Amino acid sequence: MQAEDQKLRVLVVDDHPLFRFGLCTVLNAEPSIQIVGEAANGRDAVSAARAFQPDVVVMDLHLPDIDGIEATRQIVTERARTGVVVLTMFNDTESVFAAMRAGARGYLLKGSGQEEIIRAVHAVGRGEAIFGPDIANRVIGFFNAGPVTSDPIFPELTSREREVLALIADGESNSVIARRLSLSPKTVRNHVSSIFTKLHVADRAQAIVRARKAGLGEQPPGGGQQ
Structure with a gap:
């Protein structure tokens, strides 16, 4: 002050x-x-x-x-x-x-x-x-709405960003994500960039690893253990 x-x-x-x-x-x-x-x-x-x-x-x-x-x-x-x-x-x-x-x-x-x-x-x-x-x-x-039963995965992300991340974790491309969520490719790119920033990851591969460790997407053999 x-x-x-x-x-x-x-x-x-x-x-x-x-x-x-x-x-x-x-x-x-x-x-x-x-x-x-x-x-x-x-x-x-x-x-x-x-x-x-x-x-x-x-x-x-x-x-x-x-x-x-x-x-x-x-x-x-x-x-x-x-x-x-x-x-x-x-x-x-x-x-x-x-x-x-x-x-x-x-x-x-x-x-x-x-x-x-x-x-x-x-x-x-x-x-x-x-x-x-x-x-x-x-x-x-x-x-006033009362206590939340459980914290969302990656609370720093918006609900839309979590949807995008889940599809990234499934291995989907930006074009597929755009069709699945009825978004423009540019909007998807912006969401992906924001996700990388908020999760402090450098690329898609690192985002997939973090998402799958949190239980999103297709799990590799061994239950997602890396």
């Missing part, structure tokens, strides 16, 4: 130049906020956070190369004092909880008002956690 007489140092991460420019303009207009850097992708976000050591990072989730969840995880791991506010179009429960598990302390949807965004940046800069109204209701609804 910054001292009372210091400006809150903020890094803005978004791959859309116009949105990033507008957000920086809004935040820079606040006397108590200083934009110390910008990034258009996940890898640059991690490097910029390392170089500028911001108090707060405003992070989109949909980014080139590594996504915002993985970038958040790396930033918070390297510098726990940096607070991350997610600002994204993704409002599904799995994205919210994946961001929280990665270390985000705030979650807002794009379309939030300027005052709400500024308030969230200040709150996270003070070490608080804050969520937009829609997200807060979603979180409350999740916990």
